[in-house]
Amino acid sequence: MNNFGSTQSPSQDVGILDDETSPAPGSGRLTQQLRRLLLSNEFGLLALIIIFSIIFAIVTPGFTSSFSLFAMGRTAAVNIIIGFSMMVVIVSGGLNLSVGSIGVCVAMGGGWLMQVAGFPWYLGVVGALALGAMIGALNGVLIVKTGLHSFIITLATMSIFFGVMIFLTQAGSFRELPPEYVTFGRMKINGVVSPLLIVTLVVGVILAVFFKLTTAGRRLLAAGANPDAAELSGIRVDRTIILCHAMSGVLAGIAGLMLVSRTGAAIPSMAGQLGQDWLLPAFLGPVLGGTLLTGGRASVLGTLLGAFLVTLLTTGLLLLQVGAFWVQTCLGLLLLAAVLIDLLRRSYLARHNLI
Amino acid sequence: MFRKILFGTCISLVAFTGTVSADSDTKVALVPGGPHPYFTAWEQAGKDAAKDFGLASADYKVPQKWELGAQNQLLESLVTQGYNAFLVFPGDPVGTVGIVDELVGTGAVAMALAGCLRDPSEAVFCMGTDTGNSAYLGTQELLESLGGGEGKKIVHFTGFLVDANTKLRIDAVEQAASEAGAEVIQVIADIDAPEPAEEKINAYLAAHADEVDGIITTAWVPAVVAANALRKIGDKRIKMVGIDHDEVLLQAVKDGFVHGTMLQNPYGQGYIGSFAADKLRQGCTIKADAPFKSNALTDKFIDSGTVFAGVDEVDDYVTSMQSITKTLFESFESTYLDC
Numbered sequence: 001m002n003n004f005g006s007t008q009s010p011s012q013d014v015g016i017l018d019d020e021t022s023p024a025p026g027s028g029r030l031t032q033q034l035r036r037l038l039l040s041n042e043f044g045l046l047a048l049i050i051i052f053s054i055i056f057a058i059v060t061p062g063f064t065s066s067f068s069l070f071a072m073g074r075t076a077a078v079n080i081i082i083g084f085s086m087m088v089v090i091v092s093g094g095l096n097l098s099v100g101s102i103g104v105c106v107a108m109g110g111g112w113l114m115q116v117a118g119f120p121w122y123l124g125v126v127g128a129l130a131l132g133a134m135i136g137a138l139n140g141v142l143i144v145k146t147g148l149h150s151f152i153i154t155l156a157t158m159s160i161f162f163g164v165m166i167f168l169t170q171a172g173s174f175r176e177l178p179p180e181y182v183t184f185g186r187m188k189i190n191g192v193v194s195p196l197l198i199v200t201l202v203v204g205v206i207l208a209v210f211f212k213l214t215t216a217g218r219r220l221l222a223a224g225a226n227p228d229a230a231e232l233s234g235i236r237v238d239r240t241i242i243l244c245h246a247m248s249g250v251l252a253g254i255a256g257l258m259l260v261s262r263t264g265a266a267i268p269s270m271a272g273q274l275g276q277d278w279l280l281p282a283f284l285g286p287v288l289g290g291t292l293l294t295g296g297r298a299s300v301l302g303t304l305l306g307a308f309l310v311t312l313l314t315t316g317l318l319l320l321q322v323g324a325f326w327v328q329t330c331l332g333l334l335l336l337a338a339v340l341i342d343l344l345r346r347s348y349l350a351r352h353n354l355i
Numbered sequence: 356m357f358r359k360i361l362f363g364t365c366i367s368l369v370a371f372t373g374t375v376s377a378d379s380d381t382k383v384a385l386v387p388g389g390p391h392p393y394f395t396a397w398e399q400a401g402k403d404a405a406k407d408f409g410l411a412s413a414d415y416k417v418p419q420k421w422e423l424g425a426q427n428q429l430l431e432s433l434v435t436q437g438y439n440a441f442l443v444f445p446g447d448p449v450g451t452v453g454i455v456d457e458l459v460g461t462g463a464v465a466m467a468l469a470g471c472l473r474d475p476s477e478a479v480f481c482m483g484t485d486t487g488n489s490a491y492l493g494t495q496e497l498l499e500s501l502g503g504g505e506g507k508k509i510v511h512f513t514g515f516l517v518d519a520n521t522k523l524r525i526d527a528v529e530q531a532a533s534e535a536g537a538e539v540i541q542v543i544a545d546i547d548a549p550e551p552a553e554e555k556i557n558a559y560l561a562a563h564a565d566e567v568d569g570i571i572t573t574a575w576v577p578a579v580v581a582a583n584a585l586r587k588i589g590d591k592r593i594k595m596v597g598i599d600h601d602e603v604l605l606q607a608v609k610d611g612f613v614h615g616t617m618l619q620n621p622y623g624q625g626y627i628g629s630f631a632a633d634k635l636r637q638g639c640t641i642k643a644d645a646p647f648k649s650n651a652l653t654d655k656f657i658d659s660g661t662v663f664a665g666v667d668e669v670d671d672y673v674t675s676m677q678s679i680t681k682t683l684f685e686s687f688e689s690t691y692l693d694c
Contacts, residue, residue: 318432
């Protein structure tokens with residue numbers, strides 16, 4: 001949004017989660033914080049979410065029903081995690097086209113551990129996430145060793161991972177899963193909140209802490225902003241690339257396991273052919289949320305809000321009974337409107353000397 | 356034209372049975388896995404059923420793309436919109452079980468249409484083509500057109516491997532061929548979409564047409580693309596049996612480039628499915644001794660019918676399908692429901 005036309009360079013954002021602006025002479029600390037808040041992508045996205053929520057609540061009967069809110073929250077929970085799995089790689093200046101493929105591999109691995117190997121659900125989850133970390137790290141190792149762009153490597157591994165998974169499972173599914181695991185995905189807290197959404201929020205907090213407060217997180221941001229400078233300052237850029245891909249694998253795995261819990265089965269087609277169904281949500285959340293495609297800047301809250309906005313718009317359009325083939329068009333138009341509204345907001349603030 | 360004929364079919368069905376009920380609050384959603392020409396007959400079937408049986412509505416709702424997630428999200432939004440009966444083509448025979456169970460949990464009636472869910476599920480039954488049988492019969496028709504199967508070489512163009520029906524079709528074609536002494540020299544799957552079908556079928560025929568005696572296709576798009584390819588080649592030596600009722604395919608049958616097609620009954624599925632959904636919502640139950648068939652996925656299967664249409668039948672293929680639908684509809688309530 002920033003992203004929607006920001007001219008900030010990546011290096012300006014190294015190691016921070018929020019936009020930094022130079023303090024105006026004479027302005028107070030409170031005013032500066034207010035300006036920063038008003039200027040942030042997160043504020044813009046939140047405003048859009050509130051605006052569209054009000055519109056949909058008025059014009060679509062049932063939008064605020066408990067079932068609708070529950071379903072929307074559950075869908076958003078998965079989309080946000082998928083966005084996170086791409087965000088942690090974009091931060092490094094790379095891409096991971098294999099997020100869907102890894103997510104399905106982890107889901108199938110978890111299904112196998114729980115159903116065939118007889119692991120209790122929590123060990124199955126841990127084992128599956130370890131698999132995700134390994135697969136993701138493999139991506140990172142290949143990128144580092146070959147020197148090729150992550151786009152090429154992950155485009156290739158997307159097919160490889162999916163193909164191996166199909167070969168090993170013979171396109172079969174696992175549905176004899178522990179009841180408590182399956183129940184978790186269908187549970188309703190107070191009739192409205194899906195526990196999957198809580199998992200997502202916990203993951204978001206962990207990621208925010210990682211990027212904001214840990215050395216590894218700051219090194220990752222620095223390496224993404226300017227790899228050469230980072231290398232010169234003693235950061236092992238190759239390790240950070242492997243780390244971020246391993247994290248991406250774990251996050252994709254969490255999304256996969258959430259879907260398994262939600263559908264009650266681990267199925268090879270859960271992310272479409274080669275896992276390609278996940279690519280759009282993987283990019284939309286981070287890009288709308290303010291993560292720079294050139295690396296060096298991550299916004300966990302922005303990704304969360306961006307993914308939620310897309311889910312909200314999709315749900316609202318479906319409830320408006322927009323013709324099925326117009327949903328994608330309308331979604332694109334609404335996203336464009338969101339961009340323009342954000343630009344107007346910035347322009348208004350500038351005209352009134354609020355920035 | 357097709358819709359008009361189907362509408363006429365419907366009118367005649369109602370006239371035959373006299374089953375126009377009082378107005379009902381049943382709102383039926385007919386939801387395919389994604390956009391595909393096979394399902395378009397459901398739209399008219401729903402409209403006709405709503406009119407004939409006095410339903411509140413019976414609407415054809417298409418997910419904007421073939422994604423399990425997109426279908427799930429659509430189904431959830433339909434619950435919010437007040438739909439209380441769901442006729443669903445499963446985006447995945449296992450993955451759709453969860454959402455169907457949730458739909459039933461809201462008090463709705465749900466059934467699998469055109470493709471089945473893997474048991475156990477809360478779907479009252481599955482109504483669709485017995486895909487294995489259709490492929491088996493189609494292959495037999497093909498081999499007969501070749502003067503017997505002994506030593507003949509055929510190729511099989513089919514749908515997506517993640518669709519459980521595809522494996523059934525592959526096995527059925529293989530079985531019919533081996534029983535007749537023919538050989539399936541190539542199976543090309545995952546091509547039930549225009550781009551991969553054009554690419555793979557044309558490439559295969561360009562390189563191997565001389566080695567092929569016959570073609571069996573068991574998915575809509577490959578049937579259309581293969582029919583066009585044979586027309587381009589212009590050699591009627593290669594015999595082909597297709598599937599479904601696309602105009603391109605039907606014309607190719609008339610012109611002699613394709614031997615015939617295995618018709619399915621999507622209209623009957625949507626029409627009778629909507630009828631059954633309303634009956635179940637009005638308090639009818641499934642008979643304990645209902646004569647369901649079994650397939651690889653479920654023990655609650657109802658065959659919606661299939662029939663071969665060659666050059667002599669292709670002009671009158673709608674009559675063939677009318678006959679199947681009428682037969683199934685006439686006895687449906689007494690056979691499957693306790694009302």
